[in-house]
Amino acid sequence: xxxxxxxxxxxxxxxxxxxxxxxxxxxxxxxxxxxxxxxxxxxxxxxxxxxxxxxxxxxxxxxxxxxxxxxxxxxxxxxxxxxxxxxxxxxxxxxxxxxxxxxxxxxxxxxxxxxxxxxxxxxxxxxxxxxxxxxxxxxxxxxxxxxxxxxxxxxxxxxxxxxxxxxxxxxxxxxxxxxxxxxxxxxxxxxxxxxxxxxxxxxxxxxxxxxxxxxxxxxxxxxxxxxxxxxxxxxxxxxxxxxxxxxxxxxxxxxxxxxxxxxxxxxxxxxxxxxxxxxxxxxxxxxxxxxxxxxxxxxxxxxxxxxxxxxxxxxxxxxxxxxxxxxxxxxxxxxxxxxxxxxxxxxxxxxxxxxxxxxxxxxxxxxxxxxxxxxxxxxxxxxxxxxxxxxxxxxxxxxxxxxxxxxxxxxxxxxxxxxxxxxxxxxxxxxxxxxxxxxxxxxxxxxxxxxxxxxxxxxxxxxxxxxxxxxxxxxxxxxxxxxxxxxxxxxxxxxxxxxxxxxxxxxxxxxxxxxxxxxxxxxxxxxxxxxxxxxxxxxxxxxxxxxxxxxxxxxxxxxxxxxxxxxxxxxxxxxxxxxxxxxxxxxxxxxxxxxxxxxxxxxxxxxxxxxxxxxxxxxxxxxxxxxxxxxxxxxxxxxxxxxxxxxxxxxxxxxxxxxxxxxxxxxxxxxxxxxxxxxxxxxxxxxxxxxxxxxxxxxxxxxxxxxxxxxxxxxxxxxxxxxxxxx
Ligand SMILES: Nc1ncnc2c1ncn2[C@@H]1O[C@H](COP(=O)(O)OP(=O)(O)OP(=O)(O)O)[C@@H](O)[C@H]1O
Ligand SMILES: [Mg+2]
Numbered sequence: 154x155x156x157x158x159x160x161x162x163x164x165x166x167x168x169x170x171x172x173x174x175x176x177x178x179x180x181x182x183x184x185x186x187x188x189x190x191x192x193x194x195x196x197x198x199x200x201x202x203x204x205x206x207x208x209x210x211x212x213x214x215x216x217x218x219x220x221x222x223x224x225x226x227x228x229x230x231x232x233x234x235x236x237x238x239x240x241x242x243x244x245x246x247x248x249x250x251x252x253x254x255x256x257x258x259x260x261x262x263x264x265x266x267x268x269x270x271x272x273x274x275x276x277x278x279x280x281x282x283x284x285x286x287x288x289x290x291x292x293x294x295x296x297x298x299x300x301x302x303x304x305x306x307x308x309x310x311x312x313x314x315x316x317x318x319x320x321x322x323x324x325x326x327x328x329x330x331x332x333x334x335x336x337x338x339x340x341x342x343x344x345x346x347x348x349x350x351x352x353x354x355x356x357x358x359x360x361x362x363x364x365x366x367x368x369x370x371x372x373x374x375x376x377x378x379x380x381x382x383x384x385x386x387x388x389x390x391x392x393x394x395x396x397x398x399x400x401x402x403x404x405x406x407x408x409x410x411x412x413x414x415x416x417x418x419x420x421x422x423x424x425x426x427x428x429x430x431x432x433x434x435x436x437x438x439x440x441x442x443x444x445x446x447x448x449x450x451x452x453x454x455x456x457x458x459x460x461x462x463x464x465x466x467x468x469x470x471x472x473x474x475x476x477x478x479x480x481x482x483x484x485x486x487x488x489x490x491x492x493x494x495x496x497x498x499x500x501x502x503x504x505x506x507x508x509x510x511x512x513x514x515x516x517x518x519x520x521x522x523x524x525x526x527x528x529x530x531x532x533x534x535x536x537x538x539x540x541x542x543x544x545x546x547x548x549x550x551x552x553x554x555x556x557x558x559x560x561x562x563x564x565x566x567x568x569x570x571x572x573x574x575x576x577x578x579x580x581x582x583x584x585x586x587x588x589x590x591x592x593x594x595x596x597x598x599x600x601x602x603x604x605x606x607x608x609x610x611x612x613x614x615x616x617x618x619x620x621x622x623x624x625x626x627x628x629x630x631x632x633x634x635x636x637x638x639x640x641x642x643x644x645x646x647x648x649x650x651x652x653x654x655x656x657x658x659x660x661x662x663x664x665x666x667x668x669x670x671x672x673x674x675x676x677x678x679x680x681x682x683x684x685x686x687x688x689x690x691x692x693x694x695x696x697x698x699x700x701x702x703x704x705x706x707x708x709x710x711x712x713x714x715x716x717x718x719x720x721x722x723x724x725x726x727x728x729x730x731x732x733x734x735x736x737x738x739x740x741x742x743x744x745x746x747x748x749x750x751x752x753x754x755x756x757x758x759x760x761x762x763x764x765x766x767x768x769x770x771x772x773x774x775x776x777x778x779x780x781x782x783x784x785x786x787x788x789x790x791x792x793x794x795x796x797x798x799x800x801x802x803x804x805x806x807x808x809x810x811x812x813x814x815x816x817x818x819x820x821x822x823x824x825x826x827x828x829x830x831x832x833x834x835x836x837x838x839x840x841x842x843x844x845x846x847x848x849x850x851x852x853x854x855x856x857x858x859x860x861x862x863x864x865x866x867x868x869x870x871x872x873x874x875x876x877x878x879x880x
């Protein structure tokens with residue numbers, strides 16, 4: 154039943170070109186059947202528009218017939234409504250479990266009522282949805298902002314209204330000067346005061362509402378951006394993170410928010426101010442064409458000055474950002490590597506590096522400030538001249554105005570001219586700031602617009618693996634190197650066997666496991682699991698089917714249980730206990746103060762290396778993967794912990810294929826096959842006893858590690874004790 158419901162939604166999603174992943178479905182643990190709400194959420198998370206609704210027969214009849222709808226039935230199953238025949242009053246239904254070529258059946262109201270109580274899930278392609286894969290650019294961001302068009306419209310209306318309201322006070326002052334003062338009319342004064350009070354209150358309320366809407370829009374945009382940016386980041390290939398320090402990435406990502414703030418901050422206010430201008434300018438020209446022309450002319454000059462400085466400022470600003478990026482990278486690197494810094498007492502070196510970085514940032518920032526001081530310096534006198542000039546000229550005009558009307562008009566003009574110049578200067582500033590924003594977008598895009606890890610994300614195969622692995626003539630070179638890390642590697646391991654991989658450092662052992670995990674995909678030749686080319690397999694599915702334990706494993710902040718389960722759906726404490734037992738971790742976990750609920754800090758300082766490693770193995774085992782990869786997983790362990798893990802390996806290995814990379818040959822003795830690598834090539838392949846006889850490199854490694862057993866005793870040491878020569 155559960156399957157049928159999920160299947161129904163998968164088919165509808167497929168109709169809209171989206172492939173849903175069953176593993177991503179998060180049902181309520183309390184319910185055995187997927188609820189409408191959780192299913193709809195599942196579709197939404199995959200980027201579809203979806204709603205869980207309660208509806209009736211009549212509404213179904215009215216629905217457009219080209220979009221299938223999922224109907225959830227009383228008995229826990231589901232059906233797909235694929236068409237409507239309103240004339241004959243029947244629905245065309247499909248059984249999600251039926252083969253695709255089966256014809257839909259017509260169902261009338263009575264028949265449907267027997268199985269259906271009104272629960273349905275609507276799914277549509279998300280048209281308003283900004284494409285998740287679209288490159289990050291100003292255009293993309295603007296589209297995101299424009300999605301809020303309703304709120305923007307409200308903001309616009311409020312702004313225009315406020316603009317009209319700002320005309321009121323000067324108008325009143327004008328009337329007051331011209332009428333009240335000249336004719337001593339108290340009643341007019343009272344009337345004006347009342348009007349004024351109403352206008353003030355109204356303006357305050359509108360201003361409040363406008364700021365509120367802007368805040369809401371900003372918060373909503375931030376939430377969307379956060380989601381998008383993080384998703385993008387997670388989908389970047391591991392390669393990227395290996396080449397770029399965390400600090401640099403974090404700095405670049407932070408630029409996104411700067412851009413967002415620009416869009417809803419400066420850009421929006423300038424736009425709104427310009428609207429105000431459209432209302433104000435005609436009024437100013439009505440009051441005095443000459444004065445209005447002066448204001449306009451001055452504003453235009455300011456605009457020109459700022460434009461003239463744009464280019465040099467842009468160049469300077471890019472230097473500032475480069476310096477900032479370096480600074481941020483140094484900070485991140487120091488924090489991440491703080492253990493090493495402290496252990497080697499590298500603080501002075503780090504500090505002097507930091508000194509250099511901030512000096513560099515300081516230098517360019519100062520240069521930038523000096524440069525941007527100039528337009529400011531040139532603009533200020535023009536602004537002053539504009540204000541004082543209009544006063545003077547206005548006074549002159551008013552003096553020579555026989556009607557006496559210009560006195561009040563001058564007051565009104567002065568009150569408003571400031572407001573009119575402001576948007577024009579704001580416009581120039583906007584262009585100036587746009588440069589900064591362009592740089593910020595470039596920074597963020599340099600991270601976010603990298604090709605993401607897999608293109609076959611939703612279209613790849615999702616076979617259930619048995620665990621047969623084969624490499625056929627695989628050659629792979631890391632992108633920034635010339636020597637191949639793997640050179641024509643060919644081997645095959647049957648399902649359910651263990652393969653040991655040995656070789657000197659840098660011989661390509663980890664590279665084999667990386668190719669298998671799909672971390673690097675641009676190799677020549679074929680890597681196959683169960684005969685399926687890895688390049689055709691859905692990447693997420695591939696990694697979910699593998700268990701991987703590395704030499705260094707990161708444990709997240711949270712309880713031991715959380716760390717073992719790692720948020721994977723449908724797993725419980727008993728699964729965690731089972732996995733811990735298999736990994737040999739149960740005995741130490743139970744000795745901890747809170748057992749499985751013991752809290753681990755980030756970086757797990759309260760665990761020993763061996764304990765951490767066993768937790769990592771438990772974490773890899775909990776999904777019961779068919780294929781387990783241990784890359785030097787026991788190398789960092791003390792002999793005792795290693796013995797515990799190795800003793801468990803045989804149990805762990807039952808029913809799965811296991812690849813064990815290890816320097817210590819003693820842990821590989823029992824492997825079904827051992828692969829000996831040297832400089833990316835396979836030197837030999839066979840069982841331990843065969844290799845010791847046949848393979849020189851293997852024998853050499855084996856002898857080195859077992860000197861205490863095979864080599865003759867050193868002759869110099871006992872002399873000190875006995876004082877007599879040996880023999
Ligand atoms: N991310 C990378 N970028 C560039 N070159 C790499 C990268 N990782 C490994 N290499 C190079 O590829 C070669 C094989 O590396 P690999 O990590 O597979 O060796 P390994 O056998 O696992 O060594 P070790 O025993 O030290 O872990 C090395 O020469 C190494 O310099
Ligand atoms: Mg390695």
